[in-house]
């Protein structure tokens with residue numbers, strides 16, 4: 224099963240994606256985490272992505288599509304995976320569909336974690352204190368929210384038109400949200 228997880232920064236998407244991937248026994252593929260690792264390792268990809276990451280801007284589509292295609296081609300993703308943070312633009316969504324359909328596969332389900340802006344900004348600022356993520360500063364948070372509305376909202380429309388989208392209320396404790404996620408996925412599978 225190929226599942227796409229979408230949600231604004233601070234919606235709890237990363238936490239929920241880890242839980243769901245574990246429940247389903249499929250790899251969790253976080254493009255943000257892949258880029259941060261590349262950055263920490265100082266690889267060519269990391270150097271290319273550094274400014275985009277720090278400024279809360281999107282890394283160019285061709286770089287992202289290549290990165291994800293390479294990861295999807297590995298053996299552990301052949302039966303499915305959970306994509307967290309990808310696709311984030313319409314072009315990425317279209318190229319992902321093309322990549323999967325050329326291999327007789329498809330995106331089976333898209334989950335959107337919905338949370339209001341006040342709540343996500345509060346969570347991000349708390350995460351900044353706890354984890355010290357370089358892109359959790361007030362300026363970058365505001366840029367990332369803006370980028371989400373501009374670039375990622377059309378991705379949601381794209382999947383909604385194909386009836387692939389399920390919206391999940393992201394408010395409440397991580398356990399409450401996880402229960403909602405699980406319910407939506409099992410409703411879809413049966």
Ligand code: AMP
Pocket residue numbers: 232254255256258275276277279280281282283287307308309310311312315358367
């Ligand atoms: P995330 O951990 O998903 O919030 O991603 C952190 C940062 O990584 C984003 O603000 C972007 O700079 C970059 N990034 C992650 N995924 C993508 C993507 N699919 N397309 C472009 N940039 C991305």
